[in-house]
Amino acid sequence: MKKLILFLLFAVIPLLAHAQEAEESAPASPSWSFEMKGGYFTPALPNWEQYYGKRDMPEYSMSLAYKIIRQLDVGIEGEYLTSHGSAYAPLHGTLAGSVTYDVYPVNVFLLFRGVMSEQQWIVPYVGGGYTKMFYDETIENQGSVKGSANGYHFRGGLQFLLDALDPEAANDMYTDNGVFHTYLFVEAEYIHAVAASTNLGGTGYMAGLLFEF
Amino acid sequence: MPTKCATLLLSLVFLFLVAIVPKPAAAVTRVVTTNTALCPSDAVNFPCYTSLTVAITNALSGDAIELFPGTYTGNFIINQNITSIYGNETATTFISGGGSGAALTIESVTGNITIKNLSFVNAATGILAQSSPSVTITNNVFDVGPSSTAIQLTSSPNAVINNNSFYQSSNGIVSDSPTVNIVNDIFSTQLATAISSNVAITEILNNLFFNCNSIGPTTISFDPSDTVNYKGNLESEDPLFVNVASADVTQRDFHLQAGSPCINTGNTSGGTNSVDGTPGTPPDMGVYGGSGADTIPFQVQGVSAVTAGTTIDLSWTANNAYTVAGYRVYYGSSSRVYDGTGATEGPSPVTVPTGTAATTFTLSGLSSAVTPSTPTLLSTAPVNGGLVLTWTAASGATGYNVYYGLTSTPTASVSAGPVTSYTLSGLVNDQTYYVYVTAVSQSIFYLAVTAIDNAGSASYSPGVAHESDYSAEVTGGSGAVMESPLSNALHDFPEALVAYPNLPDTSSGCFIATAAYGYYSAPQVQALRNFRDRFLLTNEFGNAFVSWYYANGPAAAAWLNEHPQYKPLVRAALLPAIGMALFMTQTSRALKIVLIMFLLCIIIYTLYRQRLSRSGGLR
Numbered sequence: 001m002k003k004l005i006l007f008l009l010f011a012v013i014p015l016l017a018h019a020q021e022a023e024e025s026a027p028a029s030p031s032w033s034f035e036m037k038g039g040y041f042t043p044a045l046p047n048w049e050q051y052y053g054k055r056d057m058p059e060y061s062m063s064l065a066y067k068i069i070r071q072l073d074v075g076i077e078g079e080y081l082t083s084h085g086s087a088y089a090p091l092h093g094t095l096a097g098s099v100t101y102d103v104y105p106v107n108v109f110l111l112f113r114g115v116m117s118e119q120q121w122i123v124p125y126v127g128g129g130y131t132k133m134f135y136d137e138t139i140e141n142q143g144s145v146k147g148s149a150n151g152y153h154f155r156g157g158l159q160f161l162l163d164a165l166d167p168e169a170a171n172d173m174y175t176d177n178g179v180f181h182t183y184l185f186v187e188a189e190y191i192h193a194v195a196a197s198t199n200l201g202g203t204g205y206m207a208g209l210l211f212e213f
Numbered sequence: 214m215p216t217k218c219a220t221l222l223l224s225l226v227f228l229f230l231v232a233i234v235p236k237p238a239a240a241v242t243r244v245v246t247t248n249t250a251l252c253p254s255d256a257v258n259f260p261c262y263t264s265l266t267v268a269i270t271n272a273l274s275g276d277a278i279e280l281f282p283g284t285y286t287g288n289f290i291i292n293q294n295i296t297s298i299y300g301n302e303t304a305t306t307f308i309s310g311g312g313s314g315a316a317l318t319i320e321s322v323t324g325n326i327t328i329k330n331l332s333f334v335n336a337a338t339g340i341l342a343q344s345s346p347s348v349t350i351t352n353n354v355f356d357v358g359p360s361s362t363a364i365q366l367t368s369s370p371n372a373v374i375n376n377n378s379f380y381q382s383s384n385g386i387v388s389d390s391p392t393v394n395i396v397n398d399i400f401s402t403q404l405a406t407a408i409s410s411n412v413a414i415t416e417i418l419n420n421l422f423f424n425c426n427s428i429g430p431t432t433i434s435f436d437p438s439d440t441v442n443y444k445g446n447l448e449s450e451d452p453l454f455v456n457v458a459s460a461d462v463t464q465r466d467f468h469l470q471a472g473s474p475c476i477n478t479g480n481t482s483g484g485t486n487s488v489d490g491t492p493g494t495p496p497d498m499g500v501y502g503g504s505g506a507d508t509i510p511f512q513v514q515g516v517s518a519v520t521a522g523t524t525i526d527l528s529w530t531a532n533n534a535y536t537v538a539g540y541r542v543y544y545g546s547s548s549r550v551y552d553g554t555g556a557t558e559g560p561s562p563v564t565v566p567t568g569t570a571a572t573t574f575t576l577s578g579l580s581s582a583v584t585p586s587t588p589t590l591l592s593t594a595p596v597n598g599g600l601v602l603t604w605t606a607a608s609g610a611t612g613y614n615v616y617y618g619l620t621s622t623p624t625a626s627v628s629a630g631p632v633t634s635y636t637l638s639g640l641v642n643d644q645t646y647y648v649y650v651t652a653v654s655q656s657i658f659y660l661a662v663t664a665i666d667n668a669g670s671a672s673y674s675p676g677v678a679h680e681s682d683y684s685a686e687v688t689g690g691s692g693a694v695m696e697s698p699l700s701n702a703l704h705d706f707p708e709a710l711v712a713y714p715n716l717p718d719t720s721s722g723c724f725i726a727t728a729a730y731g732y733y734s735a736p737q738v739q740a741l742r743n744f745r746d747r748f749l750l751t752n753e754f755g756n757a758f759v760s761w762y763y764a765n766g767p768a769a770a771a772w773l774n775e776h777p778q779y780k781p782l783v784r785a786a787l788l789p790a791i792g793m794a795l796f797m798t799q800t801s802r803a804l805k806i807v808l809i810m811f812l813l814c815i816i817i818y819t820l821y822r823q824r825l826s827r828s829g830g831l832r
Contacts, residue, residue, distance in 0.1 A: 051713040087710035089595045090735075091643070097596045099712040137712035141638070142597035145718040196728070196774050199712045 026051050029118060030180040030212035033065045033073060037208025041081050044192075044202040051095070052085030059204050065111060071103075073111040073127070080104055091093070097140055103200060104134040105151050105191060121164065121181065126156035133193035133200050149200055150191025159183035159210055183210040240275035240296070240790075242381065243268045247283040265289055265308075270524060280306050280331065282682075284463070288314040288336075292321055300330040302509045302676065303354060303500060307463065310357070319345045319369075329353060330507050334462045338362045339382075339475020342369040349373040352505045354467050356380045359404055362387050366528040374398060376483050378467045378500040380457055397479035399452045399499040400425055401653035405672060419445035419480035421452055421498050450474040450497065455533050456509065457624060466511040467500050469533035475499050476535065488536045488666050488679070501536075508671075510537050510664040510681040512778050518660055518689040524577040525689035529662050531572045532681070538667035540565040542574050544660045547688060551661065555580045562663070576658075581692025585609035588633075588697070593648060593705040599638040600648060600705050606633050607652035614696065621702060622650055645706045649699040656691040709739060717770060724762075724770035726791075729783040737784075737791045744794035796802075 039060040065075025086095040111127030138144040163170035191201035244685040252261035262268040282305035285584040300306030308317035316336035326355035332354040333339035355363035370390040391412040400407040408429035434442035475498035484504025491828030515530035541562040543551035557578035616623035629635040749755030
């Protein structure tokens with residue numbers, strides 16, 4: 001345990017020094033943020049695994065947000081989730097054929113970020129908002145069913161400031177591209193959107209990069 | 214003693230120096246091929262490349278470069294002292310300039326270099342030799358283009374240009390040096406000048422000039438009685454190439470036909486013909502004459518096969534080269550593996566004995582297939598408008614047929630091919646079908662033809678020596694198609710599938726019916742959709758109704774989903790509409806007319822009885 005503490009100290013002290021250097025050269029605070037992330041989504045549908053063979057489906061997302069104040073973002077997010085599985089033959093009562101299930105949630109959100117300093121290493125955040133969930137179920141050689149459902153979502157996570165790892169690169173990112181900060185983040189997400197008495201939402205876990213500019 | 218020690222020491226130093234001084238690299242043959250499977254196994258002495266440019270770049274002094282069949286496109290430059298660059302087979306090894314520049318430039322090569330057995334096409338200049346004093350160009354085809362120059366020699370004296378065929382270029386040879394040796398070449402259709410030089414070239418021996426705008430040197434005599442200037446050159450006689458009419462330059466064949474004036478009329482300095490020469494006999498003029506020509510006949514074209522019972526009739530286009538003495542017919546039961554043995558005419562290859570006139574041959578007595586075993590139909594699975602069938606593999610089967618019908622007697626069949634799972638499509642949902650499968654078998658033979666030359670006791674080998682490469686492969690079936698008895702029967706019905714989760718289609722469709730019946734693919738909903746597509750969307754009134762419904766239906770469907778207790782009531786209310794839709798979409802026109810007339814009769818009869826009842830006529 002002592003070794004672990006010593007290791008953390010040795011790892012953190014240089015970062016502190018770099019963070020201090022970065023803070024001295026950093027300009028004013030950003031107004032926008034853009035994030036890309038990916039992960040896995042577990043649908044709330046009770047028999048999902050029976051039809052699609054596994055409990056999760058891959059999830060990809062991008063969002064753009066405007067900073068009303070340094071701690072409050074408002075933005076829009078587009079997601080994509082997809083899975084392949086079996087369809088159901090209702091008269092036979094068996095699985096048959098193949099189906100592709102695609103979902104495209106569009107979120108409008110407010111995000112509260114616990115950022116107190118431009119060089120704060122770890123930033124917790126929580127947010128949520130309205131969700132419009134578009135779906136497209138395509139049964140092979142049969143056709144597709146398309147529609148949408150309204151709902152809401154919550155998400156929260158931790159953002160880790162990467163600038164301190166390489167202050168020179170961080171400064172270049174600002175001077176070349178106007179990027180103030182780059183974060184690596186992990187987050188959990190909950191979506192609730194009902195279509196025909198069916199909740200198409202679920203829980204997702206993602207990681208990605210956030211750029212503030 | 215000190216002397217001995219000094220001697221020993223010096224010897225050790227000498228041995229050490231010998232050991233550490235790098236030895237000169239041994240000359241190698243660098244092989245270039247677009248098919249890496251053809252690379253020689255000895256990678257040390259025959260390093261293999263897929264790019265001619267890379268091979269040239271890696272070549273060292275003393276190396277040779279061998280090109281396997283293929284087309285090598287570019288403006289290649291050799292400026293190191295390699296000894297030769299040569300093709301594996303002249304007719305199939307092309308160096309293309311890509312339409313411009315010199316296809317091959319020999320630049321400041323001071324040693325002897327030989328270029329042979331290549332076909333130069335599509336270039337402004339075929340070979341450009343600059344400041345290279347000892348170039349030998351032999352047994353090549355120059356078919357570079359009507360506004361191009363085949364060979365240009367610049368500051369390159371002592372070039373030897375023999376046994377080449379020049380066809381349809383502007384200039385054959387352009388040289389600024391008098392000491393050029395031009396022997397046994399054929400200049401055909403040179404649109405400007407066959408040999409263009411501002412100095413007098415003295416060694417022009419035994420060449421043929423045909424259809425040339427200008428021959429060039431004025432000292433050439435074609436009169437055998439001119440003992441001073443006649444040197445075996447011929448004029449105005451068609452060399453009788455086998456085929457130069459093809460628009461595709463890769464299909465042109467510069468072998469000589471029988472009766473060509475170029476046969477055995479070359480200068481003996483060209484050596485004995487490699488194909489059919491006997492010592493002392495003059496060689497042929499042109500690319501396939503002399504001792505340096507490759508011995509591979511042109512590939513046989515136009516092979517086709519017709520099957521009749523257990524015989525296969527083959528035919529092909531004649532190879533009219535005068536050196537071709539016959540053909541070989543190859544057959545086997547696998548593609549490109551010609552090891553067949555069962556034909557009455559003998560094992561593969563069968564030599565067609567009657568010379569170049571024979572362009573047909575019949576293989577007879579070939580084996581027939583035996584009846585394959587009966588497969589077992591394992592399962593059926595429904596899909597929309599079809600059934601997925603799976604069965605066991607049957608021994609000896611080369612394919613399977615699927616039989617089906619509405620009763621236990623099948624009324625239709627379809628060939629499934631060599632598979633053990635098949636989706637039978639085009640069926641009607643909810644209709645029960647009986648399905649069977651059979652195994653089928655037929656003996657299939659794969660065939661190819663080659664041409665062989667008249668080299669007598671030579672060892673033939675397709676595409677290597679004295680025998681052309683295999684022709685394009687053809688197939689033929691032998692004997693009847695044998696079919697197993699029907700497998701066990703299974704019966705099943707196709708149906709529209711439902712995805713999970715079962716969601717409404719709000720993009721288009723029957724919103725209320727979908728909500729009432731619970732899923733989009735329900736047969737009742739499908740019936741309404743079919744009615745919409747056939748009877749509403751085909752007229753203006755129907756389109757207006759559909760638009761109104763699309764605008765208002767989703768709200769009604771949403772209300773119904775929120776109040777599922779009303780769904781049975783809505784389903785009952787929809788029954789007449791569904792019945793009407795089914796009647797309109799699933800019945801024939803004649804049945805519709807009959808039913809409508811029947812209904813009209815009932816209505817008229819009912820009205821008639823009511824009138825009678827009111828008038829007191831009916832008691």
